[in-house]
Amino acid sequence: MTEKRIYATGKRKNAVARVYMKEGTGLLVVNKRNFDDYFTRDSLKMMIRQPLGLTGQEGKLDFYVNVQGGGMSGQAGAVKHGISKALVDYDAQLRSILKKAGFLTRDSRIKERKKYGQPGARKRFQFSKR
Numbered sequence: 001m002t003e004k005r006i007y008a009t010g011k012r013k014n015a016v017a018r019v020y021m022k023e024g025t026g027l028l029v030v031n032k033r034n035f036d037d038y039f040t041r042d043s044l045k046m047m048i049r050q051p052l053g054l055t056g057q058e059g060k061l062d063f064y065v066n067v068q069g070g071g072m073s074g075q076a077g078a079v080k081h082g083i084s085k086a087l088v089d090y091d092a093q094l095r096s097i098l099k100k101a102g103f104l105t106r107d108s109r110i111k112e113r114k115k116y117g118q119p120g121a122r123k124r125f126q127f128s129k130r
Contacts, residue, residue, distance in 0.1 A: 003022055003023070004022065004023070005020060005021070005022045006020070006021045006022070006086050006089045006090050007019070007020055007021075007086070008021070008082045008083075008085035008086035008089060009082060009085070010077075010078040010079060010080065010081030010082025010083070010084070010085060010106075011078050011081060011106055012070070012074045012075075012076075012077030012078040012080075012081060012106070012107050013070045013071075013073075013074035013077070013078075013107075013109070013110055013111070014069045014070040014074060014110065014111075015067060015068070015069045015070030015071075015074035015075040015077065015078040016067070016068060016069055016078060017065055017066070017067040017075065017078035017079045017081070017082040018065065018066045018067070018082070019063060019064075019065050019079065019082035019083055019085070019086050020063070020064040020065070020086075021061055021062070021063050021064075021083075021086040021087075021090060022061070022062050023060065023061060023062070024060075024061060024062030025059065025062065026058060026059035026060065026061065026062070027062040027063070028048075028062075028063045028065070029062075029063070029064050029065065030065045030067060030079065031065070031066060031067060035048075039072065039076060041072065044072060044073065044076040047076055047077070047080055048076055048079050048080050048083065050080065050101075050103070051080060051083050051084040051087055051098060051101075051103050052083065052087075054097060054098070054101055054103075055087055055091075055094045055097055055098065057087060057094075061090070063083060063086075065079055065082065067079055077107060080103065081103070081104075081106060081107075084098050084103035084104055085104065088104065
């Protein structure tokens with residue numbers, strides 16, 4: 001008997017999360033560390049658990065996540081996106097719930113590049129006529 005393992009990729013800003021999911025006891029491992037040790041902010045923990053709570057899958061599935069790039073907030077968003085995509089691969093009926101909540105849409109907002117001759121992306125040096 002082979003155990004079904006599902007893979008999905010989640011992205012947010014510059015962070016990329018590779019999510020491996022299988023049936024289990026609700027274990028969540030991020031970069032070979034415990035989920036609670038890796039993400040210390042409660043708001044990020046809550047955000048990552050949203051897809052599981054919404055679909056009623058908490059405590060039923062194990063997740064092994066490799067995440068790299070970006071900061072903590074971007075990584076948390078990438079993990080959330082990856083978990084949502086993995087849940088849809090696991091059970092296609094969950095798609096409508098996750099889609100309505102907006103968890104399957106990749107948040108494409110990234111940092112705008114700095115323009116040459118200026119101090120930032122949008123900021124300009126003070127204009128002087130004389």
